[in-house]
Amino acid sequence: MQPSTVFSFRSNASTVEEMDLLSLTFRSLDLRSNKPQPEDFLDLKKQNVADRDEAWKKLRRRSKHSKEEPRLSPRDDSKQLKTIGMDEVAWHDTAENCWVVIHDFVYDCTDFLTSHPGGSDVILEYAGRDATLAFIGTGHSSMARQSLERYLIGELPTEERIFRVPNGVKLTGF
Numbered sequence: 001m002q003p004s005t006v007f008s009f010r011s012n013a014s015t016v017e018e019m020d021l022l023s024l025t026f027r028s029l030d031l032r033s034n035k036p037q038p039e040d041f042l043d044l045k046k047q048n049v050a051d052r053d054e055a056w057k058k059l060r061r062r063s064k065h066s067k068e069e070p071r072l073s074p075r076d077d078s079k080q081l082k083t084i085g086m087d088e089v090a091w092h093d094t095a096e097n098c099w100v101v102i103h104d105f106v107y108d109c110t111d112f113l114t115s116h117p118g119g120s121d122v123i124l125e126y127a128g129r130d131a132t133l134a135f136i137g138t139g140h141s142s143m144a145r146q147s148l149e150r151y152l153i154g155e156l157p158t159e160e161r162i163f164r165v166p167n168g169v170k171l172t173g174f
C-alpha cells in the first residue's frame with residue numbers, strides 16, 4: 001500500500017492568470033515534464049470549467065501513454081545530495097553569493113549570473129528564494145534545464161518540499 005502524503009501549499013496568487021501559472025506548474029510536473037507545452041496553455045485558456053476539466057483529462061490520458069521516462073532534475077538519483085533548508089538558502093541572496101531553489105533542489109548560480117542569457121537581474125530577484133515558478137514561467141529550454149545540474153548543491157529537507165516527496169511526485173486536487 002502506498003503511504004499517504006499530506007501535501008500543502010500556500011500561494012500568493014490572486015488572479016486567474018497567476019492561478020493558471022500555478023496549476024500549470026503542478027500540471028507539468030504531473031505530466032513528468034518541467035515545461036508545459038504551448039498546446040497546454042491553449043487548452044487551459046478556456047474559461048468554461050467543463051471544457052477545462054476535459055482538457056485536464058486529455059492531458060492525463062496523454063501522460064499515461066507517454067513513453068517518456070519520469071525525470072526531474074537531477075538525472076543521477078544515486079548522487080547523495082546535501083540537505084539544505086530554506087533558512088540556510090535565504091542567507092545566499094547577493095550577487096556574490098546567489099543560491100536559488102528550483103523544484104526543491106538548491107542551486108548555487110553565483111558563477112553563472114553574469115553569463116545567464118536572461119541577465120543577472122532576473123535571477124538576483126530570486127536570490128535566496130524559490131525560483132521555480134519564474135524558471136518555468138520564462139519557458140526555459142531543455143538545454144537550460146539540463147544546465148541546472150552544473151550548479152546543483154543540495155535539496156530541501158522533505159518537510160520543506162513543495163514539488164517532490166520521497167515516493168515521487170505527489171499531486172492531488174487538479
Ligand code: HEM
Nearest residue numbers: 107109117118122123131134135138140141143144147148
Ligand atoms: C540557475 C538557474 C537558471 C539557469 C541555469 C538558466 C538558464 C538559462 C538559459 C540556458 C537560457 C537561454 C535560453 C534557453 O535555453 O532556455 C535562459 C534564458 C532566460 N532565463 Fe534563465 N536560467 C536560470 C534561472 C532563471 C530565472 C530564475 C529566471 C527568472 C525569471 C530566468 C529568466 C530567463 C529569461 C527571461 C531568459 C530569456 C532570455 C532571452 O531569451 O532573451 N532564468 N536561462
